[in-house]
Amino acid sequence: MPLNIDWQQILLHWMNLAILAGGLYFLLCKPVKQFMDKREEYYRQLDREANEKLAEAQRVKAEYQEKMEGAEEEIHQTRAKIQQAAQQSAQEQLTQAQAQAKQIVDRARTEAEHSRERALKESQRELRRLAAEATRRLALQEDPFDQFLDLAERGEDDEE
Secondary structure, eight states: OOSOOOHHHHHHHHHHHHHHHHHHIIIIIHHHHHHHHHHHHHHHHHHHHHHHHHHHHHHHHHHHHHHHHHHHHHHHHHHHHHHHHHHHHHHHHHHHHHHHHHHHHHHHHHHHHHHHHHHHHHHHHHHHHHHHHHHHHHHHTOOHHHHHHHHHHHHHHHHO
């Protein structure tokens, strides 16, 4: 052998390597493969659960969106009803106020009319009294100027 190569030794080393590789494969590779399979299944399970939770969260979000839209519509309807009721109440109060104002004005007109009639009757009585007094004085033949002054003095005393 020129390079001092022993083919028998090389073949035995190759066989030893094959036996070692086969033994290690069965001893180490099988448990590692099982561990890796379990680990892969665990992460697949986590992924499935995460996807299910995400789908559930999206479904709940959609429900809440629908409820929010429904609530907004309900709020809008309620607000419209309240505004309508407030306008109706304001209109009723305005109508009542107008009716009260009309009653007050009518009452004031009536009272003013009565006051005017009383003042007119009072002035007519005063004129009759003055006319009667003037007639009586004329009948007594007093000086008309003195009579007028006496009547005027009496009128001032009566007013006070």
